[in-house]
Amino acid sequence: MIDVEGLTKVYQRVRGDGAKALDGATFHVPDRTVFGFLGPNGAGKTTTIRILATVLPPTDGRARVAGHDIVAEPIAVQRSIGYMPEYPGFYPTMTGAQHLDYWGQFHKMPRAERRARAKELLDLVGLGDERKKKAKAYSHGMLKRLGLAQALLHNPPILILDEPSGGLDPYGMIFFRNLMRDLHREGKTIFLSSHILSEVQQTCTHLGVIHKGRIVATGTHEEIQARLGPAAAPKALIEASEVPGSAVDGLRGVAHVTDVARADWGLIVSMDSDVRAEVNAFLVNRGVAVRGVKLAEVTLEDAFVALTGGKPT
Numbered sequence: 001m002i003d004v005e006g007l008t009k010v011y012q013r014v015r016g017d018g019a020k021a022l023d024g025a026t027f028h029v030p031d032r033t034v035f036g037f038l039g040p041n042g043a044g045k046t047t048t049i050r051i052l053a054t055v056l057p058p059t060d061g062r063a064r065v066a067g068h069d070i071v072a073e074p075i076a077v078q079r080s081i082g083y084m085p086e087y088p089g090f091y092p093t094m095t096g097a098q099h100l101d102y103w104g105q106f107h108k109m110p111r112a113e114r115r116a117r118a119k120e121l122l123d124l125v126g127l128g129d130e131r132k133k134k135a136k137a138y139s140h141g142m143l144k145r146l147g148l149a150q151a152l153l154h155n156p157p158i159l160i161l162d163e164p165s166g167g168l169d170p171y172g173m174i175f176f177r178n179l180m181r182d183l184h185r186e187g188k189t190i191f192l193s194s195h196i197l198s199e200v201q202q203t204c205t206h207l208g209v210i211h212k213g214r215i216v217a218t219g220t221h222e223e224i225q226a227r228l229g230p231a232a233a234p235k236a237l238i239e240a241s242e243v244p245g246s247a248v249d250g251l252r253g254v255a256h257v258t259d260v261a262r263a264d265w266g267l268i269v270s271m272d273s274d275v276r277a278e279v280n281a282f283l284v285n286r287g288v289a290v291r292g293v294k295l296a297e298v299t300l301e302d303a304f305v306a307l308t309g310g311k312p313t
């Protein structure tokens with residue numbers, strides 16, 4: 001669906017030093033997948049996305065989107081994609097509904113269809129009640145939602161979304177995750193960028209990891225997870241005082257528990273799958289006063305250490 005080969009970008013005019021924002025990136029986004037493009041700030045995610053969306057010309061390399069060359073056939077590419085920029089720009093004095101109508105005209109949709117589609121999409125992204133508000137009165141999260149509606153307007157087979165969940169509140173995150181799942185089920189191919197590992201782990205079927213303009217890993221969720229190895233293994237943080245040695249030893253025998261370490265505040269339990277509930281039940285049954293059970297997040301930094309053998313610098 002998206003084929004990228006040796007894609008390179010040098011922002012000469014601004015930087016003048018010939019540094020490569022994107023350095024020979026090669027990867028493939030298979031049809032009907034949710035591909036998470038993961039990398040720290042400045043890795044080259046937005047640069048890649050803007051090139052794929054045909055807003056920025058590459059310095060070198062090639063890319064095809066839905067079978068169309070991004071340089072030779074930009075119009076065909078634009079028809080095939082719904083693109084949401086990192087910071088969607090809207091006209092401050094136009095309402096959400098007016099924006100969608102305007103973009104519908106751009107896509108040459110007939111009036112009745114534009115209206116119906118605008119209403120449907122504003123409801124879908126949770127802006128139904130805000131449809132008559134001007135864009136300048138929209139919050140950041142609301143602008144993101146409107147950006148999503150705009151990307152979906154012409155019902156494109158491919159969505160290219162730059163940090164779509166950035167700045168969303170927890171409800172927004174859940175809404176967004178469910179929306180991605182529904183769109184994936186409908187058969188769309190989704191390419192989205194993020195710097196939050198846990199987010200792409202939950203949303204995406206495939207992952208590409210970019211660091212300093214180079215692709216350091218690509219593959220299915222499972223393949224990347226396997227390469228992350230112990231760094232990505234879930235750890236339960238058990239807050240409890242006075243855990244007897246017998247309980248710690250016993251815990252080591254619980255299925256899927258791979259290691260138990262003591263901390264000032266309790267125990268750190270390494271697992272090869274999330275068996276927090278079983279761990280908690282085991283301790284409670286032994287009379288341990290468990291005050292809290294949390295899942296430790298794997299940070300993007302941990303992931304990079306596992307994937308590249310060194311910390312991102």
Ligand SMILES: Nc1ncnc2c1ncn2[C@@H]1O[C@H](COP(=O)(O)OP(=O)(O)OP(=O)(O)O)[C@@H](O)[C@H]1O
Pocket residue numbers: 011014015021039040041042043044045046047048086195
């Ligand atoms: N318009 C520009 N002119 C000059 N340099 C740029 C421009 N846009 C990006 N860069 C540089 O290119 C590199 C990659 O930036 P890019 O915006 O693609 O990163 P990113 O992965 O999207 O980061 P973030 O997570 O912060 O959004 C950075 O070194 C950045 O400084």
Ligand SMILES: [Mg+2]
Pocket residue numbers: 045046047086162
């Ligand atoms: Mg970016």
